[in-house]
Every structure is written in C-alpha cells, then in structure tokens.
Amino acid sequence: MVDTNSNGQASIKLPPLTGGPCRKRLGLISVIASFGGLLFGYDTGVINGALRPMAAELGLEAFTEGVVTSSLVFAAAIGALACGRISDAWGRRKTIILLAILFFVGTLFVTLTPNFAILIVGRVLLGFAVGGASTVVPVFLAELAPFEIRGSLSGRNEVAIVIGQLSAFIVNAILGNVLGHLDGVWRIMFAVCAIPAICLFFGMLRMPESPRWLIEKGHNEEALKVLKMVRPEDRAEAEFAEISQTALEEKKDNQIGLKAVLSNKWLIRILLVGIGLGVAQQFTGINSIMYYGQIVLIESGFEEGAALIANIAPGVIAVIGGLIALTYMDRFDRRKTFIIGYSLTTICHLLIGISSMVLEEGNPLRPWIILFLVVAFVGSMQTFLNVATWVYLSEVFPLHMRGLGTGVSIFFLWIANGFLSLYFPTLVEATGITGTFFLFAGIGVLALIFIITSVPETRGRTLEALEEDVTTGAIYTAHKKVK
Numbered sequence: 001m002v003d004t005n006s007n008g009q010a011s012i013k014l015p016p017l018t019g020g021p022c023r024k025r026l027g028l029i030s031v032i033a034s035f036g037g038l039l040f041g042y043d044t045g046v047i048n049g050a051l052r053p054m055a056a057e058l059g060l061e062a063f064t065e066g067v068v069t070s071s072l073v074f075a076a077a078i079g080a081l082a083c084g085r086i087s088d089a090w091g092r093r094k095t096i097i098l099l100a101i102l103f104f105v106g107t108l109f110v111t112l113t114p115n116f117a118i119l120i121v122g123r124v125l126l127g128f129a130v131g132g133a134s135t136v137v138p139v140f141l142a143e144l145a146p147f148e149i150r151g152s153l154s155g156r157n158e159v160a161i162v163i164g165q166l167s168a169f170i171v172n173a174i175l176g177n178v179l180g181h182l183d184g185v186w187r188i189m190f191a192v193c194a195i196p197a198i199c200l201f202f203g204m205l206r207m208p209e210s211p212r213w214l215i216e217k218g219h220n221e222e223a224l225k226v227l228k229m230v231r232p233e234d235r236a237e238a239e240f241a242e243i244s245q246t247a248l249e250e251k252k253d254n255q256i257g258l259k260a261v262l263s264n265k266w267l268i269r270i271l272l273v274g275i276g277l278g279v280a281q282q283f284t285g286i287n288s289i290m291y292y293g294q295i296v297l298i299e300s301g302f303e304e305g306a307a308l309i310a311n312i313a314p315g316v317i318a319v320i321g322g323l324i325a326l327t328y329m330d331r332f333d334r335r336k337t338f339i340i341g342y343s344l345t346t347i348c349h350l351l352i353g354i355s356s357m358v359l360e361e362g363n364p365l366r367p368w369i370i371l372f373l374v375v376a377f378v379g380s381m382q383t384f385l386n387v388a389t390w391v392y393l394s395e396v397f398p399l400h401m402r403g404l405g406t407g408v409s410i411f412f413l414w415i416a417n418g419f420l421s422l423y424f425p426t427l428v429e430a431t432g433i434t435g436t437f438f439l440f441a442g443i444g445v446l447a448l449i450f451i452i453t454s455v456p457e458t459r460g461r462t463l464e465a466l467e468e469d470v471t472t473g474a475i476y477t478a479h480k481k482v483k
Helices: 021-033 035-045 047-058 062-090 092-112 116-144 147-178 185-191 194-204 211-216 220-230 233-252 257-262 265-282 286-300 304-310 312-328 334-358 365-395 399-454 463-472 474-482
Strands: none
Touching: 021 035, 021 116, 021 147, 021 194, 021 220, 035 047, 035 062, 035 092, 035 116, 035 147, 035 194, 047 062, 047 116, 047 147, 047 185, 062 092, 062 116, 062 399, 092 116, 092 185, 092 194, 116 147, 116 211, 116 365, 116 399, 147 185, 147 304, 147 312, 147 365, 211 220, 211 233, 211 399, 220 233, 233 399, 233 463, 257 265, 257 399, 265 286, 265 365, 265 399, 265 463, 265 474, 286 304, 286 365, 286 399, 304 312, 312 365, 334 365, 334 399, 365 399, 399 463, 463 474
C-alpha cells in the first residue's frame, strides 16, 4: 500500500495490517491505558450523586457546591497543559504512571477530608490527574495504533470515560438509596476510585513506551522492538522507517516544540482548530448533565431519590453510544460525524427548552419527556461527538508538538468545562431549564458553522502523512477539493 500526502508525494509503503498475537497485545495495552479514562469518568461523574450528602455534612451552599465541582475541572485544565509538555519530555508511559499515583493520593484526601479546605486540595489533585489523563492517554493510544484502526483503538479511552461515569452513577444510586441515612455515604462513593487507580499503576508498569516518542528521543532500537510487539515484522520495519524519516526531517528543519508552532501559520491554525473543537464540545453542556444531572431532573419534576435512579439512564445511553461510535469510527469521515452530531444535539437542546416551557410544573408528563430528551441528547453526543473529538485531537497534531497541541486544546476544553460547572447551578436558577438549553442550542449553531468552514479531515491517513499536510497547509487544500 502506498500512502501519499495532499501534495502527491509518495511515502514509504506499508504492508497490509494483519491479525495475530500482535493485535492481541495491542488490545491489552489499550485496555490497561484506558483505566486512565475510567478514572477520568468516575472522578467527574461521582460528584453528581455525592454532592448533596457532601453539602449536607460539610455545610456547603450553592456557590461552594460550584467551587467543589469546578475545582476539579479547573485543575484538570492545568493538568492537561502541564502533562502534555511533561509527556513530550518524560515519555507517555511514565507520565501515565505518575497520574495513577495522583489519582490514588487525591482519592485519599477527598475520602478522609475533615473540612472544606482539605476537600478542595483533594479535588485539585484529582483534577490534575484527570486533565493529564485526558491529554496523555489518547496520544499514547494514537501513537501505538496502526492508522487503519486508529479511530476505534483511540476511541476506547472515551468509552472507558463514559463507563467510568456510568459506574459512578450506579454506585451513587445504590449507596444513596441503601446507605443514604449515613452522614459519610459520599466518602464511600469517592473511595471506590482507588481500585482503578491501583490497576492503572501496576498495569502500566508492564506496558511499553510509545514507539513514536522513542524515535523522537533517539531510542531507535527500543522503538523497533515495541513496534514488533504490536505489528507483524514487515509492517513494523516499514513503519519504523517512515516514522524515523519524519523525525529526522523535523530535527533537520528545527521543527521542535513551541518555537516551531509560532513560526508556522499552518501549525497556529491547526492549534486554533483543536482549541475550537474542545470548547465547542464542552459548550454543548454535556458535562453539565454529567455533573448536575440530578439537579436537572429534580427541576424537571422528579423527587430526589427517583432523580438519582433516573440519572443512570444518561449514563447507560452514553456507554451504548460510545460502543456504536467505535464500530464506525474507522469507516466514516470525522467531519461528517461532527456535522451529524452537532445537528442532533442542537435539535435536542431546542426540544428540551420548548418542552420545559410548554409543559407546566406539576404536569406528570414533564419529567419523563425531559428525561427522554436528555437521554437522546447524551446518546447523540456520545455516538457522534465525544469519541470523535478525543480521537481527532490525538491524531491531528505533528509529532514534535503532539503533546503541546493536545495539551493546549484540552486546556481550553477544561476551562470551558470549568466555567460551565461553576455557573451552571446559577444559570439554571436564573433562566430555568428553558433559557439554559436555548442558550446551548444557539452555541450549537455556531459550532456547526465552525465545523463546516474550518475543520479539515484526518481519517484514513498515517500520522506521518497527516503531519506533512498539516505543516504545509495542504490539509486545507485537500479539504476544499473534497468539497
């Protein structure tokens, strides 16, 4: 097979991808690394059911509830930015091991906290780990994956995230309804997080480093050895030659890190595309549902205990949507997936706003219709947007700026998430469900315009072929030709 860039330049031939033990090893690596996504999901989802009993025990008010929730999110922004650079310098594998330790320590702080201040320290530690995992794990998987299955392999991390969130919702519902009379029930909800942190730590100790990172750092023998673990031998040698050639050209042209980005208008442009995708994803309001779903359902008309149980439904549909996304991620273009996703989520936002306006409070149909529409929104989001966004951010940046570019994009993603999580309760209080979801719908229209006019296609190309086209701007020319 010959892969060419958009300038028509031929790259090194890659033998076809085949099955066998190497594919099984690659699958095992993806499962272990995706414990980072599972922790990401659990730690962001557990607050959904733990917040109310936590607030009762620690005396939190509306604003301090927002601080507890958003402290993790803002710390995640710093973690995403910092860990992208750390992984570029220190390695993807070592950085993930460090994150596993932070997940465990942060869990101890939150679980054993005597007061609000220590709770915030624990949430910040967990946030740093969550942000780091959101940057490094997708990059690690993308750099290990053959381009033919990069979407489905990298997308496993996003499925692990929603499985983590669903696990949190289920644990919350069980503990909240069985042990809800205990003051410290929320501590047990958080303590469960220690288990996957331990699994991630010990699992990653036995995993290999990213071969692309090893080549960039000059560890060629080790890189080839890793490639032969996860590829047939002829394919491993061909990929090694292609990656080595690209890394050599980068060094020859001094295309390294931040300096290279700022001196190339096309790299600046692709960085802005990454930032825009991250912010657009968050301004759908998806994590407002994942963090405050119980509050939204109570506002819709459910009683507190029923809302806690009903809140499992969005978690279930998120996992189903993620699994569906994995089946087509390597067959459908990223741009088409984004366009379908933002169209569906915007329609759901409009319908939620209209339903909450037309159906008066006290109407027995109101909570169930809004729950159905919330589930439809989460399903659309997970099937067409969440997996695709994380995969896109992990593959679009050149090797020399992959950690930096992914980290900066996800930094802004988390900042957008943080402001929404901080002010969402206030927004609902001020404008109700109607105004809140009409606002999300308006942002969805802007996101569609952005996708159609500015986001280039990345599916079906090796990371090295993409790198050439991104660096020269040819990726935008190819996009225009396709249109």
